[in-house]
Amino acid sequence: MVRAADRDTVDPVALIRTHDGDEAAHLVATGGRLRRVARDMAVDLSKAHIPEAGSTPAGVRLGVLGSDSDSIAVAAAAALLPGHVDFGIWSGVDRFHYWSQLLAGEGPCGSVLHAPSRVLRDQSGAIVGAVVVTHMAASEWWSGDPWIPEIFVVAAFQGRGLGSLLLGHAMRTCSHSGHRRVGLTVSEGNPARNLYERFGFRPFRTTWLIERSAGR
Numbered sequence: 001m002v003r004a005a006d007r008d009t010v011d012p013v014a015l016i017r018t019h020d021g022d023e024a025a026h027l028v029a030t031g032g033r034l035r036r037v038a039r040d041m042a043v044d045l046s047k048a049h050i051p052e053a054g055s056t057p058a059g060v061r062l063g064v065l066g067s068d069s070d071s072i073a074v075a076a077a078a079a080l081l082p083g084h085v086d087f088g089i090w091s092g093v094d095r096f097h098y099w100s101q102l103l104a105g106e107g108p109c110g111s112v113l114h115a116p117s118r119v120l121r122d123q124s125g126a127i128v129g130a131v132v133v134t135h136m137a138a139s140e141w142w143s144g145d146p147w148i149p150e151i152f153v154v155a156a157f158q159g160r161g162l163g164s165l166l167l168g169h170a171m172r173t174c175s176h177s178g179h180r181r182v183g184l185t186v187s188e189g190n191p192a193r194n195l196y197e198r199f200g201f202r203p204f205r206t207t208w209l210i211e212r213s214a215g216r
């Protein structure tokens, strides 16, 4: 869920990121290959549809995020099956390095906010989901409010309300801490967008990521 270009490890000369749909269409028409379309979405927490905190379903428990980035990286990989629109964006990316940087607050999304971030574990203690919330610095396109660079539930546990549980915890905690907005990025075609819209997130920016052969 990180911003479009942040996971990219291919030759930067050949990878173009634009927020201009006309430019994206031109690049594709002149030989570029559309690699990803990503929507940045945000929710105004005063208008969000956040469910009341309920009891955690049997067989799982919510806990602090901690710093075991390797275990989280393994679990996150188990959330993305072949055929998922985001499966390919990890190609060539060192997941362990990515998660280690993210949890250390050294990535582009800023330092981790520990109260809204959570891991979900099964009865054996294995990680089956997580939500990471960071303090994304203010910029020309973002207001400096919390950001959700990652949320996942391992495939075998999906569709049972656990993603809603994680997102609900993150948003309630941000709201109680006085934050006004929360943002995230979702790829075009990811059914997770339904979940975010249900909670009140709306798209505010689109990123097209286009590969071109160097020199074209």
Ligand SMILES: CC(C)(COP(=O)(O)OP(=O)(O)OC[C@H]1O[C@@H](n2cnc3c(N)ncnc32)[C@H](O)[C@@H]1OP(=O)(O)O)[C@@H](O)C(=O)NCCC(=O)NCCS
Binding pocket: 001, 079, 080, 086, 151, 152, 153, 154, 157, 158, 159, 160, 161, 162, 163, 164, 165, 185, 186, 187, 190, 191, 192, 193, 194, 195, 198
């Ligand atoms: C997105 C994700 C965290 C949702 O967790 P979940 O436990 O499946 O979600 P819930 O059961 O609480 O809610 C299901 C909602 O999520 C959406 N969804 C996304 N992926 C889904 C999946 N594989 N199975 C079922 N629902 C999924 C559904 O559209 C559904 O929305 P709806 O109830 O409005 O129709 C989880 O499916 C996942 O990890 N997906 C792969 C990684 C990913 O895409 N992460 C988000 C990157 S932006």
